[in-house]
């Protein structure tokens with residue numbers, strides 16, 4: 001029997017995680033993380049039902065008869081996630097708050113809190129599995145429900161963090177998780193899937209950027225010949241591959257423009273028609289920086305599997321680590337619109353090896 005703190009979000013997945021651990025006879029408690037968005041986000045959040053989340057989490061804990069608390073992590077969230085977002089957008093890249101949230105919050109601050117309060121493990125409702133290698137190293141494996149596999153979001157989590165982690169629902173498919181919630185009359189059994197605290201979909205991203213980053217208008221130009229097509233409000237509003245919200249009409253052949261790059265020096269947004277030969281839109285070669293490993297680092301050049309972005313299939317690539325801590329990767333197939341700041345998750349078949357940021 002282990003003493004385990006479940007990160008309870010109010011959603012079905014973490015509720016069933018708590019249920020399973022309880023059934024296995026563990027000493028289970030639950031906690032909800034309050035973050036920055038709950039406190040001062042009202043102007044920015046389009047529709048963030050955090051009060052409802054807390055109510056639901058509390059009801060689940062009461063139903064399972066486990067202790068429940070709300071932990072205030074507003075300051076930490078601001079420091080580790082919001083500041084990272086603002087820094088990223090300011091520098092013109094496309095940050096990934098979920099990744100930071102997992103490493104710095106759920107398996108960072110939250111796990112530390114758990115340890116300090118006598119818990120051996122922290123459990124979440126992520127769809128992924130854990131395996132112990134013969135040398136004792138913990139490995140994250142992809143969730144068995146490929147549709148829901150969330151291992152990608154754990155690519156920046158480190159080995160010492162994994163020692164405390166548990167993913168009780170990683171062997172299950174989502175329909176089975178819902179079924180278990182219904183069978184056990186969990187109060188949130190019928191609740192729609194949430195996206196948790198870190199999902200920008202809950203935030204009006206333009207309101208977020210408006211609140212934290214000053215607009216800096218510039219020209220939108222056609223990448224191939226420099227023709228000025230319009231004006232943008234600031235390069236931080238755009239990401240590689242973006243088609244919507246450019247404010248420039250398609251041409252008479254109904255070809256759509258797509259973002260293919262940013263000229264920071266001239267503060268110009270580069271666009272092209274969305275076609276296979278659009279300059280800068282497709283590429284095979286990338287540099288990954290700030291490589292992070294969930295276990296042993298890959299230190300020799302060779303082939304590797306990469307999930308280029310969440311929900312993409314694994315892609316084969318050549319991987320070459322460089323002395324400065326970056327790596328060069330060459331996909332065997334061209335990839336579309338992998339934006340600087342986004343994260344490549346590295347795999348060995350089922351096992352998550354780590355991740356790195358596209359330079």
Ligand SMILES: Nc1ncnc2c1ncn2[C@@H]1O[C@H](COP(=O)(O)OP(=O)(O)OP(=O)(O)O)[C@@H](O)[C@H]1O
Pocket residue numbers: 006007008009010011012013014015031032033034106123124125126193194195196197198
């Ligand atoms: N505010 C929160 N407080 C505590 N734990 C959280 C919170 N937000 C997310 N989590 C934890 O992180 C896990 C993954 O979060 P994610 O945002 O992906 O939600 P999800 O997959 O929809 O799961 P759920 O159905 O439990 O909300 C959750 O299952 C939960 O364990």
